[in-house]
Amino acid sequence: MGQYILRRLILIPILLLGITAIDFAFINMAPGDPVTAMIDPAEMRLMTQADIARRRQALGLDQPVAVRYVIWLKEVVTGNLGHSYVKAQPVSRLMIDGIKNTILLMSLSLVFTTVVGVALGIISALKPYSWLDYTLTALSFSGVAMPSFFFALILIFIGALKLGWFPTSGLLTPGMPFSLSDRLSHMALPLIALSIGGTASLLRYTRSSMLEILQEEYITTARAKGLSKRAINVRHAFKNAALPIITILGLQIPNLFGGAVIIETIFSIPGIGSTMVEAMNNSDYPVMMGGILLSGITVLFSNLLADAAYALADPRIAMSGE
Amino acid sequence: MIEQRREISLIGPAQLQLRQAAPSAVETPLQRTWRRFRRHKPAIISLIFICIISLMGIFAPIVAPKDPLKTSLIDSLVPPNETYWLGTDPVGRDVWSRTVYAIRVSLSVGIVAMSISLIIALLLGTISGYYGGMVDMVVMRMTDIIMTIPSLVIIMAVVSVLGPSIYNVMAVIGILGWTGMARLLRAQILSVRERDFIKAARSIGVADWRIMLLHILPNAVAPVLVAATFGVAAAILTEAALSFLGFGVLPPTTSWATCSMPRAR
Numbered sequence: 001m002g003q004y005i006l007r008r009l010i011l012i013p014i015l016l017l018g019i020t021a022i023d024f025a026f027i028n029m030a031p032g033d034p035v036t037a038m039i040d041p042a043e044m045r046l047m048t049q050a051d052i053a054r055r056r057q058a059l060g061l062d063q064p065v066a067v068r069y070v071i072w073l074k075e076v077v078t079g080n081l082g083h084s085y086v087k088a089q090p091v092s093r094l095m096i097d098g099i100k101n102t103i104l105l106m107s108l109s110l111v112f113t114t115v116v117g118v119a120l121g122i123i124s125a126l127k128p129y130s131w132l133d134y135t136l137t138a139l140s141f142s143g144v145a146m147p148s149f150f151f152a153l154i155l156i157f158i159g160a161l162k163l164g165w166f167p168t169s170g171l172l173t174p175g176m177p178f179s180l181s182d183r184l185s186h187m188a189l190p191l192i193a194l195s196i197g198g199t200a201s202l203l204r205y206t207r208s209s210m211l212e213i214l215q216e217e218y219i220t221t222a223r224a225k226g227l228s229k230r231a232i233n234v235r236h237a238f239k240n241a242a243l244p245i246i247t248i249l250g251l252q253i254p255n256l257f258g259g260a261v262i263i264e265t266i267f268s269i270p271g272i273g274s275t276m277v278e279a280m281n282n283s284d285y286p287v288m289m290g291g292i293l294l295s296g297i298t299v300l301f302s303n304l305l306a307d308a309a310y311a312l313a314d315p316r317i318a319m320s321g322e
Numbered sequence: 323m324i325e326q327r328r329e330i331s332l333i334g335p336a337q338l339q340l341r342q343a344a345p346s347a348v349e350t351p352l353q354r355t356w357r358r359f360r361r362h363k364p365a366i367i368s369l370i371f372i373c374i375i376s377l378m379g380i381f382a383p384i385v386a387p388k389d390p391l392k393t394s395l396i397d398s399l400v401p402p403n404e405t406y407w408l409g410t411d412p413v414g415r416d417v418w419s420r421t422v423y424a425i426r427v428s429l430s431v432g433i434v435a436m437s438i439s440l441i442i443a444l445l446l447g448t449i450s451g452y453y454g455g456m457v458d459m460v461v462m463r464m465t466d467i468i469m470t471i472p473s474l475v476i477i478m479a480v481v482s483v484l485g486p487s488i489y490n491v492m493a494v495i496g497i498l499g500w501t502g503m504a505r506l507l508r509a510q511i512l513s514v515r516e517r518d519f520i521k522a523a524r525s526i527g528v529a530d531w532r533i534m535l536l537h538i539l540p541n542a543v544a545p546v547l548v549a550a551t552f553g554v555a556a557a558i559l560t561e562a563a564l565s566f567l568g569f570g571v572l573p574p575t576t577s578w579a580t581c582s583m584p585r586a587r
Contacts, residue, residue: 011466023479027483147579148563149563254469255474257475261474261567262566283482292475292476295472
């Protein structure tokens with residue numbers, strides 16, 4: 001078990017290297033010259049080509065891409081992600097401000113997805129082909145088919161504009177001291193909007209996984225032994241049905257991050273996602289690189305967590321890994 | 323060949339008729355698939371629906387005679403009526419026309435992106451599963467890398483660098499979307515590879531590419547095609563999200579995403 005996780009941990013930096021190298025190359029293919037972009041046009045009129053070349057050299061931008069990537073990497077290891085072209089702030093500052101909100105939103109959404117998706121999936125599977133099952137199936141299909149931004153707009157329209165129960169955007173009411181209830185009411189709509197797709201697909205997977213397990217012969221045996229329905233469903237059926245569910249949850253984390261980008265933008269939540277959308281609109285490449293690195297780290301570690309949970313739930317995995 | 327001809331010359335008219343009837347009794351895999359498909363009601367309903375949508379997209383000028391791009395500020399935000407079947411948007415464009423013309427964009431994004439993914443997945447999945455060993459190791463680690471990156475973020479980064487356009491969106495969604503299918507195909511091929519008929523094919527000296535293409539793939543491709551149909555839907559939704567954030571289809575072109583947005587873009 002320990003060895004299994006250790007091996008996965010070793011793989012993470014290698015994967016990060018791959019991701020950042022590809023992105024670095026891509027971003028360097030972008031049209032436009034950062035050197036001339038950084039110089040004030042009025043000042044540039046007084047400069048010669050040699051001046052610009054000197055400036056380029058001072059910034060290290062005359063080096064080939066591979067060399068620049070290594071330099072960037074060296075700085076990243078020491079914790080320096082560079083400065084934003086647009087905002088007068090270091091990238092690390094922007095990232096630290098953003099990641100707190102993003103992780104809060106993502107982890108709450110993961111909990112919501114797991115609890116609601118699994119619970120509804122089990123209910124669906126225990127009473128298959130009932131009206132309740134059909135209703136949940138219909139709901140989950142519409143949840144999967146609807147783009148999350150559209151669902152978010154509907155939520156804002158109903159929950160914030162028509163009913164007036166929730167605020168439309170942000171994370172706190174301006175001018176008010178921090179309070180839990182205020183934060184929760186701000187988080188409610190984004191949380192539901194972010195979770196709906198994952199919940200719907202998890203419901204489907206849980207349902208089919210449970211249905212399959214309930215057909216197994218050892219369930220019949222347990223019934224014949226006279227075990228209570230509860231004991232069968234929880235201890236015998238769900239425990240085994242949980243394995244594919246954990247895999248699905250792990251695979252959903254990258255999607256969740258993509259969802260967070262959209263939801264943060266719609267609800268104006270200051271997170272990594274909205275920071276990155278802004279940076280991309282402004283061609284703010286250092287911020288983009290920082291965001292990609294950080295989102296990669298977040299996703300890789302949550303995948304590791306899912307794998308560890310999987311290995312814990314199924315002893316066979318850890319065995320085969322050793 | 324000669325023997326076959328002799329055989330045919332030996333049989334009488336009655337037998338000949340029997341022979342002709344035989345091919346319809348032994349159905350081809352395609353016929354079998356179609357027969358099974360026909361019996362499945364939801365599948366048929368879905369097929370008809372998709373056909374209708376596609377036809378509407380192809381014959382958009384007939385289905386929606388109004389120009390989807392023509393603005394008319396007098397008619398802005400009109401509720402649905404006889405002239406404007408679905409009403410108009412804030413700058414007075416006909417919503418019905420925009421929706422119908424958007425079929426072309428959204429469906430082609432879904433289908434083209436998925437075709438790119440499918441080709442990559444078929445290629446890498448087959449090679450990885452068939453050869454195994456070092457090749458398998460390299461391809462699968464590459465798949466791991468692409469699988470763990472948050473694709474929407476990368477797509478946005480790439481599109482913001484290359485410039486937003488429908489072709490870039492198709493290409494990038496396609497290039498990042500093959501991982502799940504490749505894994506699925508590899509797993510299928512690993513099990514098919516060990517079957518006896520593959521050993522038989524190998525023992526009579528059939529070339530590798532022929533075994534892969536004609537013997538293994540047809541027996542391993544079914545779950546991948548199922549995944550691909552989901553992929554079309556996922557690609558359309560990804561395009562929707564990208565266009566919503568301003569990284570996808572550029573106005574005034576419409577996709578279903580830009581149709582469902584509250585502001586006129």
